[in-house]
Amino acid sequence: MSRGSLPIYVEPFRLCDANASVSGSVAEKQLERIREFSVGTTDRIDVNLKFWRDEEGRNRIGGTIDTVMHTTCERCLAPLDLKVHADVSLLAIAAGASLPNAADDVNIVEVEDERLSLVPLVEEEVLLAIPQFPAHESCDMVAYDREAGSSQAKPEAKANPFDVLAALKRKD
Ligand SMILES: [Zn+2]
Numbered sequence: 001m002s003r004g005s006l007p008i009y010v011e012p013f014r015l016c017d018a019n020a021s022v023s024g025s026v027a028e029k030q031l032e033r034i035r036e037f038s039v040g041t042t043d044r045i046d047v048n049l050k051f052w053r054d055e056e057g058r059n060r061i062g063g064t065i066d067t068v069m070h071t072t073c074e075r076c077l078a079p080l081d082l083k084v085h086a087d088v089s090l091l092a093i094a095a096g097a098s099l100p101n102a103a104d105d106v107n108i109v110e111v112e113d114e115r116l117s118l119v120p121l122v123e124e125e126v127l128l129a130i131p132q133f134p135a136h137e138s139c140d141m142v143a144y145d146r147e148a149g150s151s152q153a154k155p156e157a158k159a160n161p162f163d164v165l166a167a168l169k170r171k172d
Pocket residue numbers: 073074075076077078135136138139142
């Protein structure tokens with residue numbers, strides 16, 4: 001499925017009125033903060049947002065943000081493609097308005113002049129979702145792949161099941 005670009009700005013209160021959704025991708029070149037933090041690079045970030053007014057009349061923004069960050073494993077220092085997923089749960093208020101009661105898992109976003117800039121919001125959610133020490137699930141697999149790819153694989157270096165058997169027999 002081909003996707004368009006995420007709008008640079010939205011008018012969140014109007015979108016909440018209309019119970020609307022906004023989807024699209026943010027391209028790498030738009031991501032100033034992620035570049036600044038040098039946590040890695042990404043080809044694009046996929047964003048799905050819904051806007052609605054909840055039973056208490058508050059303007060809500062929810063949805064998902066997904067990307068793959070090309071970064072480095074903190075454990076083995078090999079390249080790591082890290083899947084990053086964020087669940088968005090925001091409450092939009094006009095800048096300067098008094099803070100509404102909100103549950104702890106809901107973040108408040110201030111909207112100035114009815115307009116909300118989406119890219120900084122998306123970048124912030126991605127930065128928060130990146131683990132502090134990104135690492136492969138299994139670094140051994142990666143090290144083995146690299147060895148096999150860069151030079152002649154050395155099958156004789158693999159454990160020989162007969163050696164194990166021999167060792168067990170010696171124990172008797
Ligand atoms: Zn690793």
